[in-house]
Amino acid sequence: xxxxxxxxxxxxxxxxxxxxxxxxxxxxxxxxxxxxxxxxxxxxxxxxxxxxxxxxxxxxxxxxxxxxxxxxxxxxxxxxxxxxxxxxxxxxxxxxxxxxxxxxxxxxxxxxxxxxxxxxxxxxxxxxxxxxxxxxxxxxxxxxxxxxxxxxxxxxxxxxxxxxxxxxxxxxxxxxxxxxxxxxxxxxxxxxxxxxxxxx
Amino acid sequence: xxxxxxxxxxxxxxxxxxxxxxxxxxxxxxxxxxxxxxxxxxxxxxxxxxxxxxxxxxxxxxxxxxxxxxxxxxxxxxxxxxxxxxxxxxxxxxxxxxxxxxxxxxxxxxxxxxxxxxxxxxxxxxxxxxxxxxxxxxxxxxxxxxxxxxxxxxxxxxxxxxxxxxxxxxxxxxxxxxxxxxxxxxxxxxxxxxxxxxxx
Numbered sequence: 001x002x003x004x005x006x007x008x009x010x011x012x013x014x015x016x017x018x019x020x021x022x023x024x025x026x027x028x029x030x031x032x033x034x035x036x037x038x039x040x041x042x043x044x045x046x047x048x049x050x051x052x053x054x055x056x057x058x059x060x061x062x063x064x065x066x067x068x069x070x071x072x073x074x075x076x077x078x079x080x081x082x083x084x085x086x087x088x089x090x091x092x093x094x095x096x097x098x099x100x101x102x103x104x105x106x107x108x109x110x111x112x113x114x115x116x117x118x119x120x121x122x123x124x125x126x127x128x129x130x131x132x133x134x135x136x137x138x139x140x141x142x143x144x145x146x147x148x149x150x151x152x153x154x155x156x157x158x159x160x161x162x163x164x165x166x167x168x169x170x171x172x173x174x175x176x177x178x179x180x181x182x183x184x185x186x187x188x189x190x191x192x193x194x195x196x197x198x199x200x
Numbered sequence: 201x202x203x204x205x206x207x208x209x210x211x212x213x214x215x216x217x218x219x220x221x222x223x224x225x226x227x228x229x230x231x232x233x234x235x236x237x238x239x240x241x242x243x244x245x246x247x248x249x250x251x252x253x254x255x256x257x258x259x260x261x262x263x264x265x266x267x268x269x270x271x272x273x274x275x276x277x278x279x280x281x282x283x284x285x286x287x288x289x290x291x292x293x294x295x296x297x298x299x300x301x302x303x304x305x306x307x308x309x310x311x312x313x314x315x316x317x318x319x320x321x322x323x324x325x326x327x328x329x330x331x332x333x334x335x336x337x338x339x340x341x342x343x344x345x346x347x348x349x350x351x352x353x354x355x356x357x358x359x360x361x362x363x364x365x366x367x368x369x370x371x372x373x374x375x376x377x378x379x380x381x382x383x384x385x386x387x388x389x390x391x392x393x394x395x396x397x398x399x400x
Contacts, residue, residue: 056371058248
């Protein structure tokens with residue numbers, strides 16, 4: 001059994017959402033599984049000194065057009081949600097708690113649902129009650145989740161996750177590491193695919 | 201006859217070099233011509249506040265790997281030249297002078313030769329004599345070129361070219377604008393191709 005590939009994403013990133021709709025099937029086609037790891041792009045950018053795309057007006061105008069064009073070309077539904085872009089910390093904490101209690105697979109399914117809820121249906125996934133609704137639909141109990149995601153150990157785990165991602169060389173999202181090989185950006189999933197094909 | 205597509209590049213950018221090896225053939229396949237426009241990525245980044253990739257160590261490590269992998273996958277020879285990355289102003293000035301005297305087609309051919317000389321053969325294209333050698337191989341006389349690229353009007357034209365690129369929304373290279381539609385990055389040539397196919 002080969003190692004899982006690691007998929008770094010931020011719940012706030014539309015490009016990460018695009019990649020999230022594809023990554024499991026892409027990996028499965030090569031007999032590989034995916035380990036989903038939430039990070040905060042703001043934390044990564046603070047470390048590298050790169051400004052976030054929405055804060056560079058010229059770039060942001062382009063990115064909006066590129067997102068629309070890319071989603072359309074790929075047949076993926078994407079709507080930039082109300083208030084976008086936002087710093088989203090709660091979904092990552094909720095996911096890490098679910099992972100700790102229910103395992104990575106349930107946590108990844110929760111994350112995929114959150115991204116869909118945010119980028120397709122425009123739900124406010126900063127709201128803990130919305131997160132609890134999404135989790136409840138996947139048989140994760142509300143009350144323990146709402147308490148768990150506020151635990152100091154979970155908050156600390158998310159901080160550690162960002163620090164570890166930086167150590168692995170992750171400076172943006174979506175970012176995939178497969179057998180030590182890094183792939184940055186939705187538009188690099190093709191190269192990942194080719195890499196995994198050779199690695200089989 | 202449809203409008204030319206505009207190809208913005210920096211002589212110092214390996215991704216621009218990769219795109220330069222493809223852009224004319226890609227456009228020609230759709231009956232389109234390319235207008236090559238040199239810019240200085242440093243000038244664009246100063247305007248947008250984005251740091252250059254080589255100045256963000258975490259990103260730079262990735263970019264080096266990505267360049268190697270991408271060039272290999274695409275079958276393009278690419279060697280990061282001695283002293284890379286450098287600020288390269290002279291080739292842009294030389295190109296603008298050649299364009300003024302000999303036209304855009306000769307200027308684009310000169311630019312393509314410079315990029316190849318730099319990223320394949322490791323020539324120092326900051327050196328005016330090297331530029332004159334490259335130009336001479338294309339029947340551009342040395343002496344007028346060496347004088348012309350130092351003219352105030354040419355220096356000013358290059359500054360204006362950067363300012364105009366920013367106005368067109370160009371914040372990085374390679375950057376292509378086709379019928380007002382912007383495409384940033386070598387990895388977006390596929391989307392450009394699809395766009396031109398629909399635009400025919």
